[in-house]
Amino acid sequence: MLLPVILAGGSGSRLWPLSRQLNPKQFLRLTHKSLSMLQQTIGRLEGADVALPQVICNEQHRFLVAEQLRQLGMEQASILLEPMGRNTAPAIALAACKALDESRDPILLVLAADHLIEDVPAFHASLAVALPLAEAGKLVTFGITPTSAHTGYGYIEQGEAVGEGGYAVKRFVEKPDAATAADYVARGDHYWNSGMFMFRASRYLDALARLQPAILTACRAALAAGSQDQLFTRVDEALFAACPDDSIDYAVMEKTSDAIMVPLQAGWSDIGSWSALWEASEKTDGGNVLQGDVLQLDTRDTYVNADSRLVATVGVQDLIIVETKDAVLVAHKDQVQQVKGIVDQLKRDGRHEHLNHREVYRPWGMYDAIDSGHRYQVKRITVKPGAKLSVQMHHHRAEHWIVVSGTAKVTNGEQTYLVSENQSTYIPIGQVHALENPGVIALELIEVQSGSYLGEDDIVRFEDKYGRA
Template sequence: MITPVIMAGGSGSRLWPLSRQLRPKQFLPLTGEGTMLQETLKRLAPLEHRSPLLICNEEHRFLVAEQLRQQGITDARILLEPEGRNTAPAIALAALKAVAEDPEALMLVLAADHLIRDVARFHESVDHAQTLAEQGQLVTFGVVPTHAETGYGYIQRGEEQGSFGFRVKRFVEKPDRITAEDYLNAGDYYWNSGMFLFSAKRYLEELECFQPAMVNACRDALAGASQDLDFTRLDAEAFKACPADSIDYAVMERTRYASVVPLDAGWSDIGSWSALWEVSDRDAQGNVCHGDVMLHDSHDLLVHAEHRLVATVGVEDLVVVETKDAVLVARKGRAQEVKKIVSRLKDEGRTEQTNHREVYRPWGVYDSIDSGNRYQVKCITVKPGAKLSVQMHHHRAEHWVVVSGTAKVTIGETTRLVCENESTYIPIGQVHALENPGKIPLELIEVQSGSYLGEDDIVRFNDRYGRC
């Protein structure tokens, strides 16, 4: 039986400012009602499979858990990487887990941030790949190219293997424009999708031949792992000793068992704003609009407005993205270069690279409304039944005003209910906690004042989400 393995890491920097380090594109609803991760999970529904195994970064663990909960998925396993070591070790971890459950397990390895429009055709390709995987082949899905794309690697097919697959002749890097056109005209090249189906045991056997240190480090990281709520935490030191490499370089380009099954199902990795424009529904002028947008004499635009009216006059071939704290304007043909802005933000230590103004937490969300010298104002929303950690601050006091719902507030040894239009005050250095005991979201305004207002001025004494 197939074990789905969902790779949910990655920063999605090319879709800044919507995608941020702490909320990258796989956790955003870019192409449907659900997020990219949720759409990936929905795609599995008709397949006969075991509970999915997700691999994600430590900092995204609560996002993954919440989006699984929204989908009604309660049996998924979540592996936390203490730091990214590329795809080969991540898949090795999943393979070791799968083999422990079933020595004959097949793994369907998928990225959490891909679009597949024709799900039925995708399932057909999975069926074809499963036949080859059961014969010991390491199968990759080669996307039938629709144009001469320079942003993807390519796979050249070799001789036929069965009725629907081919042996891999070679993998090639991202080409220049002329080479990409040659590949398209040749007819035997596919885009490298980064999706795979193979026996977990065969993958480990091949990886052990080419990268034995990687397999040993992954075994040690799992042997020293601990369970934390819904998450499996790897032994950090053991995993950091693991060599970093992609599955293509570590295994697929070196094994004699590499096969490719064509995939013609409307696939895209949504790797840039221009790629999102290409796969989105457009109006008669070629525009893709989201939110409060007003256009005049404008065409071939992607305009994404999150929080206010965005208007354009007499422009073309642009990407315009507005969020609460940043606005991007770029030529559509140069949208890949957005990552250079993200690099500058990172180098300058600016928060716009890391977080939105709205920051998601396991208990809810807060929106940093305003800040200045010695003060900061937040709108805090706490989910029903959720509780913030028992904590204190060395450098700031806090004033809370309840806007809607009921807050259960603990200050020192005293606990009381604070209702709508009521307020409370937490002095500097006072241990306190906030809980929503009701059945509707609790919304309150928090005014912080003090000499230092950073999020690292939190001393946690007790936390139901394991963050102490």
């Protein structure tokens, strides 16, 4: 039985403004109407002989992962938290160490949470080819049969045949220029580097101990000094911060003589840019991908995503147009790799649009920051049935709550009472308070904040059922 290890880190900055630092692309519904990229990754394992997945994610994303696993009925799946990113070699080392602590040296299937695979049977067939190679102690990577001379991917050069359907890795190649990529495709012995792997946990750790021992030492120490919080496995932040930052390709796969490549031809894409998403999406007769409330005239080969309002296009071609509640991106398809530069500029300017959307998800539900101005802010808050916000207080703001639907159980200082539809309550500055939904339907309310400072860091938590500091 395979143990899927799902790498769900990363910020997906090239898909801004849909992908944000606190809600990146792996948690978005980009290629499916009802499933996120992470959920699709897990879903395509159905029918294979696999255990519950182990998901590795950033501490900031833990509740997003937990909720998306819950939606799949996988509440008992393991979630391993990284306090900061240290690239793929340490992440997989943590997973391998944890797997060895809990079971008899399983074979790991390492997958990225944000890849698209359209042909699931072909994917399963490649897994079947890779399994006996991994059981024999090989470190297997999956090479994507190229469909174009793509310059955005690294390549793997095929060596001699090994076993039934595998090939020795002759070398890994960095992202080539256009002429080199065309030559690779014409030769037929180069494959795109997918970043997916299969190997026994102990075999990977043995290779790491020989090739990059500092990574293994740091990961073992960080995991041993960590803690278990419900389904979350936390590693020691200081010890993990000392771990070298390195990818599995550089740390192990390029240096070992046991690297084996198994070809995969299954409609794969890493959805690494807006143009890649346009290529992978269903198009109209004019080559357009239109999502949301979109009107077009004389528009061709264009991607339009309208999140919150009508978007109309006239006489344009080869554009990417993405509208959200707080940002609009317009880019030529040939320049979408430069979107990351916009994100970098937002960071330099001290803005917030790279961090999160206007809608922010919390373990208890979500809020939408509807409006803000001098000394006031308005939010629409949704609290899930049975959920409760932390017992908290604010030094700089008061809050007015107006219930739109459902019933709120309010703790306001020493008082606890119910607030129903069309009723309201007031929380003074400095008052200890809490909000809970005791009902069976979602609680919707409008919160009006007023005060000298309205930042999210003006929260002093006294008690929290979700373990937040």
